[in-house]
Amino acid sequence: MRYSVPEEVDKGSFVGNIAKDLGLEPLALAERGVRIVSRGRTQLFALNPRSGSLVTAGRIDREELCAQSASCLVSFNILVEDKLAIYSVEVEITDINDNAPRFGVEELELKISETTSPGFRIPLKSAHDADIQKNTLQKYELNPNDHFSLDVRNGADGNKYPELVLERALDREEEAVHHLVLMALDGGDPVRSGTSRIRVMVLDVNDNAPVFTQPEYHRKSPGKSSEVFELKSASGDITIIKSLDYEDAKLHEIDIEAQDGPGLLTRTKVTVTVLDVNDNAPEFYMTTATSSISEDSPPGTIIALFNVHDRDSGQNAFITCSLPENLPFKLERSVDNYYRLVTTRALDREQFPSYNITVTAKDGGNPSLSTDAHVLLQVADINDNPPTFLHTSYSAYIPENNPRGASIISLTANDPDSDHNAQVTYSLTEYTxxxxxxSSYISIHSDTGVLYALRSFDYEQFRELQLWVTAQDSGDPPLSSNVSLNLFILDQNDNTPEILYPALPTDGSTGMELAPAPQNPDTW
Incomplete structure (x- = not known):
């Protein structure tokens, strides 16, 4: 999305209809989490939630942002948070005529010999206008006089350089000082101008001005601005006096003037080109990241959206991002060095409850520099595991005549889920x-799984009970599992022997018959 806005407009001025270009209703911007993201710089624009428009967030000075670059573009991104989509936005800041041409000095003194021949040319100090195109400096004018005219030379850099041309021989005895006014005008509407006063002192012979060996000099050296350079006035050596930073300034143009004793002056330009070295590691700007994801999230679920940037240039700023191997995640590159961190398969909380994901950004310098960013992700539980008993079946024993409430056995089922998904309750399958x-014979504690006898058992009544115990978790929906339990009643000596035959008489007799003892004891 591309827009244009003039510099210096009031805060809140309309730039473009973001809602319309995104295909959204204006009031949907806030609901969808639409916002501006940028890398740490002062935000020049804002979103109007009522109109859905992109507006200025304050006064914008094109010259402060882009100096005299022909094109001044401000780039940023729009994030639609509910679907983690990134859109690139460019806004061109157009120039207005808010700067007048300015001379470096308000008054200039020149010294010229009275024997100087007409046609002699003297370079003058040029003016500077921070605006561009038609709003920048367009022409020079010299006040009418009898001895001098003005000629303007167009330099190879596109700038205009004024020169004073002697039209008529000077006579010091006639007029020792000439007062001139040089005016610089731009092409704005209305026109802005600046002036410099020139005082020409007429002297004796001096008809040779200093001459540079080249009209321009190009020196490849790291640099920042003209403040980092010092010119040795006698030797012409240019030295660096402050630390240098390619990221602050890539090119410097330094105007050099040479003047002899009587005041004749010439000019040249030194262009200092800054060479980048790989002194900046990649930087991460985490736009959005989730700290938790459900373990049943489908492959392709977005975990994080981030931007990487390297303030170097060329190969030194070429960034590659990578993840450790064997993780269920991958990186997807989006516009403007934005990356999405997404899942590649379903996650299993019971196997890996959390991930500390390291994203490495590495530049293409030699040696290369790298930066790590860490995303801590918790895997949220779903109820995907039923409770599980340690054994497939159980056996328990209890002596008959047991006291009521006696503990029989404790059963335990484990659930690898978490929280309420792992909260187990126990129950018995009812039958007669x-x-x-x-349930009138046996009960089970729903929380602990301990079985209790509710009455005293009688081995002679029944010797074995087969039960089914159910363990159920508290998930939604709940999951459960069953296990069988054989309960054996152990016999105790709680019955005396009983004569079943012959039966006792019912007439009150003893039921016994006495016989005389035999005469011969050997017959016993």
Whole structure:
């Protein structure tokens, strides 16, 4: 999306209709989480939530942003947060005529010999206008006089350089000082101008001005601005006096003037080109990141959206991002060095409850520099595991004539899920035993899984019970599993022997018959 706005407009001025260009209703911007993201710089624009428009966030000075670059573009991104989509935006800041041409000095003194021949040319100090195109400096004018005219030379850099041309021989005895006014005018509407006063002192012979060996000099050296250079006035050596930073300034133009004793002056330009070295590591700007994801999230779920940037240039700013191997994640590159961190497969909280994901950004310098960013991700549980007993079946024993409430056995089921998904309750499958419900004989504690006898058992009544125990978690929906339990009643000596035959008489007799003892004891 591309827009244009003049510099110096009021805060809140309309730039473009973001809602319309995104295909959204204006009031949907806030609902969809639409916002501006940029890399740490002062935000020049804002979103109007009522109109859905992009507006200025304050006064914008094109000269402060872009100096005299022909094109001044401000780039940033629009994030639609609900779907983590990034859109690139460019706004061109157009120039207005808010700067007048300015001379470096308000008054200039020149010394010229009275024997100087007409046609002699003297370079003058040029003016500077911070605006561009038609709003920048367009022409020079010299006040009418009898001895001098003005000629303007167009330099190879596109700038205009004024020169004073002697039209008529001077006579010091006639007029020792000439007062001139040089005016610089731009092409704005209305026109702005600046002036410099020139005082020409007429002297004796001096007809040779200093001459540079080249009209321009190009020196490849790291640099920042003209403040970092010092010119040795006698030797002409240019030295660096402050630290240099390619990222602050890539090119410097230094105007050099040479003047002899009587005041004749000439000019040249030194262009200092800054060479980048790989002194900046990549930087991360985390736009949005989630700290938790459900373990049943589908592949392709977005975990984080971030931007990487390197303040170097060329190969030194070429960035590659990578993840450790064998992780269920990958990086997807979007516009303007934005990356999405997404899942590649379903996650399993029971296997890996969390991930500390390291994203490495590495530039193409030699040696290369790198930066790590860390994303801590918790895997949220879903109820995907039923409770599980340690054994497929259980056996328990209890002596008959047991006291009521006696503990029989403790059963435990484990659930690898978490929180309420792992909260287990126990129950018995109900059925009828000798005409009475099972729950009148046996109970189970729903939280602990301990079985209790609710009555005293009689081995002679029944010797074995087969039960089904259910363990169910508290998920939604809940999951459960069953296990069988055989309960054996152990016999105790709680019955005396009983004579079943012969039966006792019912007439009150003893039921015994006495016989005389035999005469011969050997017959016993």
């Amino acid at each position: 035993l000798q005409g009475a419900p099972l």
